[in-house]
Amino acid sequence: DTGVSQDPRHKITKRGQNVTFRCDPISEHNRLYWYRQTLGQGPEFLTYFQNEAQLEKSRLLSDRFSAERPKGSFSTLEIQRTEQGDSAMYLCASSSGYNQPQHFGDGTRLSIL
């Protein structure tokens, strides 16, 4: 059990650029979640995958955001045409079942210049 791994740890980019984050869940965890956390707030749910199927998306996930989980393994979260308001910590979590705890990664901190 190597834990949930997220890459990169920190991303700095200019407004208007596209960014992509990667999450590698704990092996054999078929459920994967993305959250966004801004300063002074709790994490906010973005989207959920069960295996390769994206089963739930938050209204926070605008058209500029897209997430994939090909083959039900790692997942990517892409933000197109980044805006100042996208600056946040993006957290990934995985679990082995609905009733099992969600294990979180260290997160990717996005800073928009």
Place this chain on the structure above:
Amino acid sequence: AQTVTQSQPEMSVQEAETVTLSCTYDTSESDYYLFWYKQPPSRQMILVIRQEAYKQQNATENRFSVNFQKAAKSFSLKISDSQLGDAAMYFCAYRSQEGAGSYQLTFGKGTKLSVIP
């Protein structure tokens, strides 16, 4: 939609003392799960304790225990014999029962706990 409220932005406790963190939530569901997560500075969020709403008995994990009051929609966390390593942000979270249509955790804004040596 469910909401989770943590009314204490910051708390402090003397080492070895006991502290209670408050959490209230709003839901129309009868079955659900409640959680406390700990997020140390610049470190991963980890699960501290969880409670199933259908269980009347309060959950306990070593020095951590909860006071679950379903009718009052209250879910407080008690930390006994506080240690320096307990210093962190603590988040209360809600999750619907499986099959209710949502898989997300809904978090409160958090309580920053400081432990004074």
